[in-house]
Amino acid sequence: MASPIWTGIVSFGLVSLPVALYTATDSHTIRFHQLQRGTADRIRNRRVNERTGDEVDLDEIVKGYDTGSEYVVVEPEELDDIAPGRSRTLEVSEFVDLDTVEPVFFDKTYYLGPRGEQYGKVYALLQRALEESDKAGIATFVMRGREYLVALKAEDGLLTLHTLHWADEIRDPHQEVPDLPGRTEPTPAEVKMAHQLIDTLTTDWDPEDFHDTFREKVEALIQAKAAGEAVEKAEPAAQPTGVVDLMEALRASVERARSPKDTGEKAGTSEKAGTSEKTGHGKKPAAKKRTKSSDVESLRSLTKTELYEKAAKAGVKGRSGMTHNQLADALAKDS
Incomplete structure (x- = not known):
């Protein structure tokens, strides 16, 4: 308790x-000790009297306000x-x-x-x-x-x-943030496509879908270095979207983020409108896809960006917070 x-x-x-x-x-931040490079010697922070160089006990320390000409000392009980x-x-x-x-x-x-x-x-x-x-x-x-x-x-x-x-x-953003858009206005088509992208990615908030992937990467880095193994590097940072290709980037994002429901409805519509293969007992059932262990290895050979695109199309929940291998495993289970 x-x-x-x-x-x-x-x-x-x-x-x-x-x-x-x-x-x-709670904070789960991984904390490092400070060492002198090339040694295992710890670096310690000490409270030292700057005039004498002597270390001072905590109960001997009081608060002092610098008025410019002198310090005004304030005791804890006075506060x-x-x-x-x-x-x-x-x-x-x-x-x-x-x-x-x-x-x-x-x-x-x-x-x-x-x-x-x-x-x-x-x-x-x-x-x-x-x-x-x-x-x-x-x-x-x-x-x-x-x-x-x-x-x-x-x-x-x-x-x-x-x-x-x-x-x-609270700082004034107009004084703190440079290059805020002034009279620049997106086109109606761009705004419409942006709304469509937001609608496509809208879901119910579930904090369990997210976790500290950077902390996991730091833990993996420490374990790999301790074992003398190679360290997996992160994917390169995304490149800025230029003004010219903004509409195309939005359109591609909407396409990538389509939910399985949308995909299923389109597939169903296509089957209904097109020719249906039938046997003597009615429609021919679609073959169920089976996943083998080799599929996981195949998925892990892809880049994280490629895995994320597949996860988006498959509607894998919590994909935004997954590591490279977690995306591969989730796709293997989903298939």
């Missing part, structure tokens, strides 16, 4: 709910003394429609639970009211010496807390 990283009280109106905050996500609500109150000041909070404001997600069974009814009431109204409570609170702006939401039968960026932390 996880330990809470913060405990306090959620208040809305005159209602108060003691809660505990829990981390909602707690001035914290809004004494760092233990999460006061909901307003409720807003969820779709009015732009995605760029969202930062991290936490789970919020009641701090004791006796508060279950108040917790369930707030969770249900937020879920049925499709609204989020906007609040501020202090955790670990920092004030947070948060959105309190109801998701899958529990309350979640999402930290938000402050308004002045």
Whole structure:
């Protein structure tokens, strides 16, 4: 059972709910140690007094703000003394429609639970009211010496807390991003084809379809180097689509992304309109394709781009997150 990283009280109106905050996500990033090249010697980061060169213990370190002429030293307890609500109150000041909070404001997600069974009814009431109204409570609170702006939401039968960026932390894209299109307008045909491509690739969101393929590649790289084996290199990066061939690229993308359903309907229509081979018992059934182990090897000899095109035509689910060999195996099973 996880330990809470913060405990306090959620208040809305005159209602108060003691809660505990829990981390909602894990990071699976592969972490490397720093070594001196050509040796197995670890490189260590130390907290060192820049004047004396002596290492300083963590409990001897305080916060200091540089005013230009001197440092103003601030102790941890002094920050707690001035914290809004004494760092233990999460006061909901307003409720807003969820779709009015732009995605760029969202930062991290936490789970919020009641701090004791006796508060279950108040917790369930707030969770249900937020879920049925499709609204989020906007609040501020202090955790670990920092004030947070948060959105309190109801998701899958529990309350979640999402930290938000402050308004002045959001950068203006028109000042940050060069070469944004001005008066350049795509043609109606290009827009129509782009809509068709989006419709063809539209599916139900399932996060299980995606996984960290780069981490898998790093793990494979480490294993291969440890075993003295060759390392499989990634496919070359895609080339930019030029203005002249944009329409052709869109058309080819739609063709490649056609679903098996579309393909099946067209095949069925063709059979109905054309001649049907019949035996004495009716239509001749189509021969069922069988896959052999040699088929897998044949597929693995193709490039990842070629495999992806085949997977798109076959409607292989989760293909965008698959490695080269995973695509080959999935195609072999699907055939």
